[in-house]
Amino acid sequence: MTAESLDVFLALAEDMADAAGAIVRGHFRQPVAVDDKPDLTPVTVADREAEAVMRRMIAARFPDHGIVGEEGGAESAGASHVWVLDPVDGTKRFITGNPLFGTLIALLRDGEPILGVIDMPILGERWCGAAGQATRFTSAAGTATARVRACPRLADATLYATSPHMFEGPDQAAFERVRRAVKVPLYGSECYGYGLLASGYNDLTIEADMAPYDYLAQVPVILGAGGSMTDWAGAPLRLGSGHRVLAAGDPACHAAALRLLQGD
């Protein structure tokens, strides 16, 4: 794959985020029917319509690409290029009229996430990451490079997670070890905690009970900003990874958190 084709994919991903965002904004704070899926997570017409439009855009341009989406399931997931979509990451927050939810778009090549977009449709903020490129942050103020900050010591670190109730059984004790070691633990982040990390405002994001569409888009964003993002064993994140993720701006902070998660 050439850098040129990566730029073509990135342009499509940004067009997809624009289209999904327009749909999601139209449903925000409007009466929407909330259905509970079999796993008891909620889904709305905003999730379904936003994913459907993104799927149509991919199929029109790259009919041989695979797609895995939170709402529409998997199509050609064995293709060399596979898009992974979460139209509304943070549906529970979306339903409560809270703007801290995002649209997540990842592209995998031979399993590796090479492109990722975190789009915040209400806040008007977007992080774009692509293999071999510096992560870009776009807001009303314009577009700039996003870069993690140094924070080698856990005792100085800020930590974001969406909720402590993501962690079950041994995961809960593992998270608690890190939570008690950092300076400031904060909750309620959804995908935004990864964006803030890429921009150097947050040091650690640790989550569990995640599906691949909840975290694959963040990988190129974090790596392209100079950070680290793995599972709790320190392995790279792929479609077949488990449900636990660890992102850090500073590699020393990542290593220290990993040791605590693993019980040291």
Next chain:
Amino acid sequence: MTAESLDVFLALAEDMADAAGAIVRGHFRQPVAVDDKPDLTPVTVADREAEAVMRRMIAARFPDHGIVGEEGGAESAGASHVWVLDPVDGTKRFITGNPLFGTLIALLRDGEPILGVIDMPILGERWCGAAGQATRFTSAAGTATARVRACPRLADATLYATSPHMFEGPDQAAFERVRRAVKVPLYGSECYGYGLLASGYNDLTIEADMAPYDYLAQVPVILGAGGSMTDWAGAPLRLGSGHRVLAAGDPACHAAALRLLQGD
């Protein structure tokens, strides 16, 4: 006090929120020195400057009014009219570049909160409540009346709190009883959880480890939107109230949460 003087106070409170917001926006996502106060909570130049400008505005118009502020302490707290100020509610979130923090302004008359403003300087959203008036919500889309929604059953309720770590000892068990009884518990709300409640997007907000400047502004906003807001004994909130608060949109939901908090 006439309705006319209440409107004069409300106009001043909105001017104060405008002035504080301009200062806070200027420091958002800029390198700011963070000092730890004796209670280990952080404070920045944004907190200090925003409170100072609000204090000057009150002193210039109503020199006989008292002021209690998070950063500047108490002046004439025994006056018949006392302003209660939190320039940045959610300083930890502000420091991480997260827009979910707010400026809180309350006015007490003979101890009773008769006016309250919740202002979100980055989101451009504001809730204004005043005794005997319907709560107003202002955003880029304009100004409209805010009204709570019906939700009589805890099992259908959304619950917001800033963090589960606000609750210590018996408070933790009390909160857990409610948390397990609701449909959707969410964290990371700061003052925004009360605004979303006043606008009918959230059903319950339960917090502890709060100071009066953390919650008094919310009381007129919630009451003026048709909701209920008390301490965990069901008593009205005043400057001398404790650190625990319970807000609900539906009185039946408030009563049910109160019973669980009290151990039934």
